[in-house]
Amino acid sequence: MVNSTALAQLFTRQDQALAAAITTDALLLGVVLGLAVVVQTRYRYFYFENALQRSRGPAPPAGVFGWVGFVLRMPESQIEEVAGLDALVFLHFIRTMLGVLLLFTASFGLLEVAVYVGCSFAVPEEFFPAGWSARLSLANVPKASEHQRCTYVTLAVSAVGMNCLTLLTLWALRRGWVRIVAARRRFMIAARDASARVVLVLGAPTAPVQHRDAVLQLWHELHPGAVLDVRMVRDCGSLPKLLAQREKLRQQIGGEVWAHPGCCRRAAALVAPPRRAVVQAEEGELILPADQAARRHSLLQKAREVDAAVAAELRARTAEEADAGRHFLILFSSLRAASAAQRLVHTETDAQVVHAPLPQDVRYEPLQPHGLLLAAAALPAMRALYVAVLFFYSIPITFVSTLLQVPTLERHSPLIKSVLDALGPAVTAFLTSFLPTVALLVFTAMLPSICVFLSESEGWPSHSLVQKQAFEKLFLFEFVWVFIGVAIASGLVASISSFVSDPTSALNTIGGSLASTSNFFFTLMLLQAAFSLPYGEVRLIPLLLHLSKRLVQKKTAPAPAAPHPASENLNRRLISQPPSSSSESVPQPSHAPPAAPPAEEVPPSNPPYHVLWSKVMMGVTIGVCFANVHLIATVAAVVYLAVCYVLFARAILFSHTNQFESCGRHFWPSACGWVLRILFTAQLLLAAVHSLKESFVTAALSLLPAVFAYLGHRHFNKVYLAQLDVLPLLYSVRADDALRRGEVRDVTAEERKAFETLYGEEIGVASDGTAVGTIDGDRDGDPSGNKKVIEHFRSLYMQKELEWPDGLQLSAV
Structure with missing residues (x-):
């Protein structure tokens, strides 16, 4: 029997380190909460204005932390109502995995802990390391040859626990699939006048460009009487570049006298290259410095040339003969016809028929004929570049870190040595340890943007698909280098000489490394939950940038002054007598800069779903993989996921507006696939621990759930995946x-x-x-009732580059 003194002696240095980490995390949490109270009280509009700007969503709750209870009580139906299906899918996934880990921890996890601790006291102390955290880990159980009965009991319990965890996860994911499919189906029926009856036909990159008339005739033959309209994705040529140049000139010209549309033709005559600082207006004088008048004249002359080029290019790209492409959108008259079209397989043309994204989610550039060829060529190059970043990113970072070492800097610059000597040894010691990590910190901060850039370059047809691909790239990087690199690779590198001669010892090495890495992940999860996540949602850096922008706007805003008589008379004449748009007139674009937003307005921001999903999946990885090995890491992961739910739900509901809604189509299948891969990884790690304990029967039993996971994944893809689209x-x-x-x-x-x-x-x-x-039928005399629907379809799925800009006259050509 063990007395209280002996129990106290079990509190070793490792336990003290974990207790110190918890204490430090509590202090950091207090600091972040204090900072949140200050900034959210002083700049409340910055954290709750977005929901009001989008004219939907709940009213900001009272108090600094009043939103916590509101978010926890908010039902999923209201989340879908105010934030969309993507937000529902994201938060429902967190709830699902949080429920799985909580239920397992409170039931079978506690049973496993009781068995592990009981086994630790049932064997002699020399077979078990001291310390409470060590006694809670399966990796520290003695080998079967040393204490057979105790080891077999604990290993058998852990193997049964892995089977229970796998079945529980599959059951929860199936419930989630049913819930998401029902929500998606409800959306597709509700969107009957727009995207529900629209399909996107993706042609092969090498397929010939087809004209709209030929496409319409073909699809009328395939679906007689069911095709209402076809929208071809045209080639825009140089229009994007010209429009960007036109917008830049429009921003540069500015000025009150140029603000009214149509004034540029008359104003251009007033600012011909002057020989004096006073320019004669039609009535009175308009005082302009000579250099400013010349610069305005040059800009207006260039603007006329750009407008002429834009008009000519628009005429060419919007002509009837240019209505052709490889990809196109088809509007059907019924949901049945649209569903049947998606089931049609084009074996000869290799065309793929998918459910059309929402209008604001479509990326037209990679769907254009020239963009399709570029995307097909860039896809393998971008994937090769990602593989290079994934496996060889450390080479340039190590090189830069070597250059940033203090001795290297002092050797190349004597001035730096003098500065460091003046700063003192404390600052020098800090810079010595901090500077080599700058390259890694910069790379880590840029990694989400790098993943987005690579995904955009691959040519995906929608913004939501780009976010989904960026999420998979970002999480794969973190899974390989944060989890696998710490949990597995660290032990393999340390024992590389031993398993080169005996490859079978690799599993033993992996199993042995889990005992120490679980404490690392316990500390990491608590640090993320107590500091990193709350500090990220405080958004201190974006707030400082917003305040700096406001300060600059206030300083640069011109003081109100009485208008010059000539300028006032000129504006009055220009407004009352707009110039005619005859064929001889020059283009009259509106070159006035857009009105500045109010000082208190916060521009809407899209939720970075690729980053949010990656953070959640890392918590799921830690929780699942250590559930049967060391439960304290799973407990920390549960706390981490709970904090993720509260903070991310607040951000999605009050601070972000999703502009690229996929309506639950992309992220849920990807996340479920990753969960099943994580389950397989957990089963492999548990089998490695069993192999280390020389219990190969229970190791095989631990790998048995891999069959269940594979069959579940196959069932989900076969039964539910297609229902998200059709x-x-x-x-x-x-x-x-x-x-x-x-x-x-x-x-x-x-x-x-x-x-x-x-x-x-x-x-x-x-x-x-x-x-x-x-x-x-409708009440406007259209017996078929399709006129409004077709007009609505054409206005929704319109390439922005093919719309005539404001102020650009057809006579400009």
Whole structure:
């Protein structure tokens, strides 16, 4: 029997280090909370203005931390209403995995801990390391040859625990799939007048460019009477470059006298290259410095040339013969026809028919004929570049870190040595340890942007797909270098000489390294939960940048002054007598700079889902992989995921507005696939521990859940994945029938209102009982009822480069 004194002696140096880490994290949390109280009290608009700007969402709760209880009580239906399906998918995934880890920890995890601790006291002390944290780890259980009975019991319990964890995770993911598919299906029916009946046809990069008439004829033959319209993704040529140049000139010209559209032609005559500082206006004098008048004249002359080039290019790109491409969007008359089209396989043309992204989510540049060829060539290059970054990033970082070492800097610059001597030994010691890490810190800060750049260069057709690909790249990097690099590679590198001669010893080395790395991940998760996550959501750097911008705007804002009589008379004449748009007139663009936003306005920001998902998946990785090895790491991961849910839900609801809504299509399948890979990694690590303990029967039992995980992944992809894109035919027919009768099935009044606000689409029933946007006719004399739908479709899926800019006249060509 062990007395209290003996129990106290078990509190070793390792336990003291963990206790010190907890104390430090508590102090850091207090500092961050104090900072949050100060900044959110003084600059409350910065943290809650976004929800008000988008004219939807809950009102900011009272108090600095009043939002905590609000977020925890908020149901998922309200999350979908105010933030969209992507936010629902993200927060539902956190809830799902948090529930899995909590349920396992509170049930089988505690049983495992009791067995591990009981085994540690049942064997002689020389077979078990001292310390409470060591006694909670399966990796410290004696080998079977040393204490057979105790070891077999603990290993058998851990193997059964892995089977239970795998089955529990698969059950929770299946419930999530059903929930997300139902929400996605409800959205696709509600969006009946826009994206639900629109499909995107992706042609092969080597396929010939097709004209709209040929495409329309082909699809009319495939689906007689069901195709309403076709929108080809045209080649924009040099329009993006010209429009960017035009916008730059528009920003440069500025000035009150140029603010009214159409004034540039008359103003240009007033500022011909002067020989004096006073320019004669039509009535009175307009005083301008000579150099400013010459500069304005040069800019206006260049603006006229750019406008002429833009108009000529627009004429060429919007011509009837230019209405061609390899990719195109098709609007169908019913949900049934759209669903049937997505099931059609084009074996001859290799065309792929997918559900169309929302209009604001489409990336037209890689869908253009020339962009498609560039994307096809860039895809393997970008993937090779990512592999190089993944495996060889340390080479340039090590080189830069070597150059930033204090002895190296002193050797190349005597001035630096003098400065360091003047600063003192304390500052020198700090710089000696900090400077070599600058390169790694900069690379870590730039890594999310690098992943986004690589994903954009691969030519994905939507912004949400780019975010999903960036998430997978970012998390793969963290999974390889943060988790695998610490949990596995550290032990292998330390014992590389031993397993070169005996490769079978690799599993033993991996299993032995888990005993120490679990404490590292426990400390890491608590540090992230107590400091990194709260400090990131305080958004101190963006707040300082916002305040700096406000300060600059106030200092550079011109003081109000009385207008010059000539200038006032000129503006009055220009407004009352707009110039005619005859064929002889020169282009009259609006070159006035856009109005500055109010000083208190916070520009809307898109939620960085690729970063948020990566952070959540790292917590899931730690929690799942150590659930049956060392439960304290899983407990820390549970705390981390709980903090993630509270902070990220607040940010999504109040601080961010998702401009690239995928409506739950991309992130959920990717996250579920990663969870199953994480499960397989956890099973492999547990089998490594069992091999270290010379228990190969339980090691095989630990790998048995890998079969369940594979079958579950296959079942999810086969049954549920296709339903995220395609409505079942019977479901589509019933929805079309309800639409023809003017009914709105499966959509309540609150959901319909939320949809109209969130996605800008109009659904429901007209006053005469006819559903808006149906094929049963309308009140404007269109017997087929398709006129409004086609016009709405063309206005939604429109390439911005092909729209005539404000102030650009057709006579400019």
